[in-house]
Amino acid sequence: MADSAERRLTVAVIVTVLNEGKAIGELLESLAAQTRQADEIIFVDGGSTDATPAIIQSYASRLPITLLTRPGANISEGRNAAVAAARAEIIASTDAGVRLSPDWLAALVEPFERAPAGAAPGVVAGFFLPDPRSPFETAMGATVLPRQREIAPARFLPSSRSVAFLRSAWERWPYPEWLDYCEDLVFDLGLRELGYRSEFRPAALARFRPRSNLGAFFRQYYRYARGDGKADLWRRRHAIRYATYLLGLPGLLALSMAVSPWWLLLLAAGVGLYISAPYRRLLPELGGLSWSGRLQAIALVPLIRLVGDVAKMIGYPVGLAWRWRHRADPAIHWRAQLVELRRRVD
Secondary structure, three states: OOOHHHOOOOEEEEEEEOOOOOOHHHHHHHHHOOOOOOOEEEEEEOOOOOOHHHHHHOOOOOOOEEEEEOOOOOHHHHHHHHHHHOOOOEEEEOOOOEEEOOOHHHHHHHHHHHOOOOOOOOEEEEEEEEOOOOHHHHHHHHHHOOOHHHOOHHHOOOOOOOEEEEHHHHHHOOOOOOOOOOHHHHHHHHHHHOOOOEEEEEEEEEEEOOOOOHHHHHHHHHHHHHHHHHHOOOHHHHHHHHHHHHHHHHHHHHHHHHOOOOHHHHHHHHHHHHOHHHHHHHHHHHHHOOHHHHHHHHHHHHHHHHHHHHHHHHHHHHHHHHHHHOOOOHHHOHHHHHHHHHHHHO
16 A cells, blocks of 8 residues: 555645636636645636636636536535535635635645545645735734634634535535525534544635725624524624623713723723734734824724624624524524434444
8 A cells, every 4th residue: 555645635626706806816826826736626606797707717728727607606505516516535625815825735735645544634724814905904804813823723613715625524514505604614513523633734824805994894794693693603602792782881881970980991991801812913014004004003903893793793683583584494403414414423
């Protein structure tokens, strides 16, 4: 039998796209620059009305591209279609609007290839960092994206903008097509529950631009929280947020007015603690900005936190209401499906 170091597995990169004409070029260039080239690159277009398909096809002479068109497909449907069309043993997933490090694919694939047959991880989690182009995007990236030092590898749930997994794992637990956002979390949690070992490889780095304005950010986090509600995710986190804004803040303000203004110090300390992590991330990144840009980024952090929290508090009950209306659909009861899958194996 060949030594594990000699194993070379086939790998497919999958990407879903929709009207990404302005950004798709950076992803394609970074795919062409990979030190480990993919055997297949499967794009699934959800019905773009701009130049996205033409730009992708223009790279067909440099990359092993297959472009599928699925008008109206959500991200889960697109990813499942891409994996189904691929022939490779390993599937690496990323997103449009991303710029990949040259060793991204090599870092994701290496844990599968170095492991003896039958002992490879089921999932290899890459990492991602912001790629800001303005003071607002710098503040946004610092506010919402953790840095590597903050990650506990054993608990890290990878984003599908930088992850690789066994095709055989996907065959047991595909992306949930009933879910339009947070689909990668349900995918990750399902694979973990089914016993697939995950390995963290931060060298598999994807850089992407954060949202460039508050309106786009609000819509993004509203949709994320709506997805949490649909999938019944993170009840405790959302309960803490509601308790903080609806009980804690009003209570401290009332105490400061009715009892003593010293209660405002406790409120200020709580706010300071809440925004301390974003500022720790932001300060090392201010050097590339002008003085006015630095001041703008510093001032934006609390506002971005507040807008994100409001978006989540509005989106989550909308998702819960959707889940209640669809409670008779067995597809949404994904935890019960996992129990059944594990029972069959046992």
